Amino acid sequence: MCLNRQSSIPLYEQVVNYVKEKIRTGQWPVGSRLPAQRKLAEWLKVNRSTISTAFDELAAQGLVKSAHGKGTVVINNTWGLLTDRKPANWQQLIEAGHYKPNLAIIQKINAAEFYPGIIRMGTGELSPDLLPNRKTSELLKNLNLRSFSLGYCEPKGNRQLREEIARYVAGFGIQTAPSSILIVSGALQALQLISIGLLERGTTLLLEKPSYLYSVNVFQSSGMRFAGMPMDSEGMCVDKIEAYKKNTPHSMLYTIPNFHNPTGRLMSAARRKQLLAVSARARLPIIEDDVYRELWLGSPPPLPLKADDHAGNVLYLGSLSKALSPGLRIGWVIGPEPVIDRLADLKMQNDYGSSNLSQEIARAFLHTGAYATHTAHTRAQLKIRRDYLLERLDSLFADLAEWQVPTGGFYIWLKVIPDIHAAALFQEALKQNVLLNPGILYDRDAGQYLRLSYSYASFDQMDEALRTLRRIILEQSQRSF
């Protein structure tokens, strides 16, 4: 959005007109808050004082009102010809909706990731230069568009893609059939479908603490409770599970055995066996979130729980997001057929299936072997990136933090030694163009932690971000003396 500096209309008046247009077209309805003056000034590339003059003018015309501490609110849209137009009370509706909003800091991160010039130091995705644009383009050119449908899809998703996935997961021991597979728009959607389709409000979910799941509201919004299990070097500790399950008979367990988000940890083969045994004894269903499987940097991880799940206790989640492309929005759920049927039915209620185009490209990646080639390439590149970040940490943070070497995935779970205030650190870093994922997103008690990612930022950016971070931590910890 740019104002016209050559115009004979003063800038402040252009701002007035801009705001009026927003109000007139119902984009900023009565009762809504105007953006902060500072933000608007940035946006429209004018001085703060120009905005301030414009707001005064709007207030004088009776269109907006500033309330102390509450910002500026639209109170009227009845200038000119518009008279008897009363707006619906959207604010009330927004508050009435039964899903919780994302945590404010998550909302901030979701938006800030797209700020120009920002360094994304905590992001859970591959850097653009690791994404397979060229290969995708090639596969798209060779797509046989005659043979695939642009119509609505079967409830469980493209049949040929499900066949490819069945073949693919057989490679690490999961025996299944297309009818036991549901295609979803990423593993997150699988979690959402599980939350509405398999769980009563008030159900307890056992999970690792910390966990990715604390950072998304998908289960909390449906009224589930979390019971966090501690982790050790082999992954989730299993000793308290049976006791929990006895108290909350309808519980389910969620785990990320491979390259856990956010700790980067790998569950050992022995621990997997123990967990399956506990699950069998306690009849405890397991959600196995395996989205990082392909991203091993040393040797391949142990077989998934699902590979040894002869009782059918495990719902297995996979995704193309982490090793290929999140923008495709393709993932899968594998489980007992009646469960897959139920989830497929709910998927039809939510969005009538995932993009056929994405499904077709996913099929082509798997079918041609391009997926395997690409993941090998990704691993090699990630390894270099991990090693670089570790080296930079060694030289810049040896005195300030502790960490372990992840054997796969995207993350280093950094424990900062000086006392930090997570929100203040996040804010200050953002001001200096470094976007962080604070540990508290994944565990309320992890205030000293940061989830650093070596998957996204460039080498120079990683170096710069660590230097900035070091400076801020030192400043903020000195100030607190």
Add this chain to the structure above:
Amino acid sequence: MCLNRQSSIPLYEQVVNYVKEKIRTGQWPVGSRLPAQRKLAEWLKVNRSTISTAFDELAAQGLVKSAHGKGTVVINNTWGLLTDRKPANWQQLIEAGHYKPNLAIIQKINAAEFYPGIIRMGTGELSPDLLPNRKTSELLKNLNLRSFSLGYCEPKGNRQLREEIARYVAGFGIQTAPSSILIVSGALQALQLISIGLLERGTTLLLEKPSYLYSVNVFQSSGMRFAGMPMDSEGMCVDKIEAYKKNTPHSMLYTIPNFHNPTGRLMSAARRKQLLAVSARARLPIIEDDVYRELWLGSPPPLPLKADDHAGNVLYLGSLSKALSPGLRIGWVIGPEPVIDRLADLKMQNDYGSSNLSQEIARAFLHTGAYATHTAHTRAQLKIRRDYLLERLDSLFADLAEWQVPTGGFYIWLKVIPDIHAAALFQEALKQNVLLNPGILYDRDAGQYLRLSYSYASFDQMDEALRTLRRIILEQSQRSF
């Protein structure tokens, strides 16, 4: 799935092994029901008696048990080495999930649409030969994959696509900006996001009766109630709305003004004005579902409600599904910015955004003008199809049914004169390879109605289906004497 007829292993034993494999791999866990013998026989292409022998054998081995009227259930998976493996109680979980399953008949339709040889006489989508496979392929070839991201997307969706949509809707009077637009995976997902994001459980939704909304469970699953308003030749009747709104202050109104699903009706310009006036007086928010806008067969429909919505009372839904391709799964919501922000936040909780590939192709269709070209073509073809179905109805159903001539969209709302039993008619037609959408899906009191569609089946199929339908109706109505 095919058995090996050359093998020395008897067919029934191959069936036993097939079922055992399903049980062993947890696809058919303990407690789940086996497919009906008839269905399995069809599937594996063997006689019913072979299946029956196999089931007896499985029962003798203690793996399954037949309960009268309940089918055959897996009771054990502990042959061979497998011993202490107790399955989770998935059935209980499935029943505990707080979302309702789709109506049985909707589930049946969703599955039957993919039966080979079926004639889809009620389907709400374009025939495959009306879908733009060639143009899509061409646009895909010219995609500049360097310039677009395969990563996660901004919360509101691809910015350039939102700009294209803003330009596109300006063509019919909607003034908006990209920040007031949210990209969704089809209009159905918009409804789902509204149901979880803006409405309290127990909220009343005013809507046309009949309506598409009765056939999807998206609002019912979130505990909303429906208040159906009658329709006349100008669309939804508005006289009772204010009274309703007084009794249920938190209500919202849902309408399909253009080529209404299922009646095909068009809301007049005068009625639109009345509805907006009522909405302004009662401060009643409106969801305007405009997915059929482009499919006018005579002259373009009146401007949308949203075009005159200066109060910001209208949430506007559009989609590429009906006039271009449902498989892309691209739709949009336009509304007050705070509402769009709220829905975007929930979309991030549900699936982190829609397929980038689909968004990119949607952008290309709009940007290049290919969308306009294609919709003009679609209209011309649909008109021929509508006229054909009307002509066939005239000659085959003049004595059996009543209907009106739709001026756009996909549907003829057929009122059958002889008494019919909707479920029996549906079943018998399906047996004869004709898939129907009975009126009761859209209105419990519309037992005499069928939603016929001229968008999907071929000309020959339409003719054949109508002949079959006529025969069944005559038979079933005679039988009931």
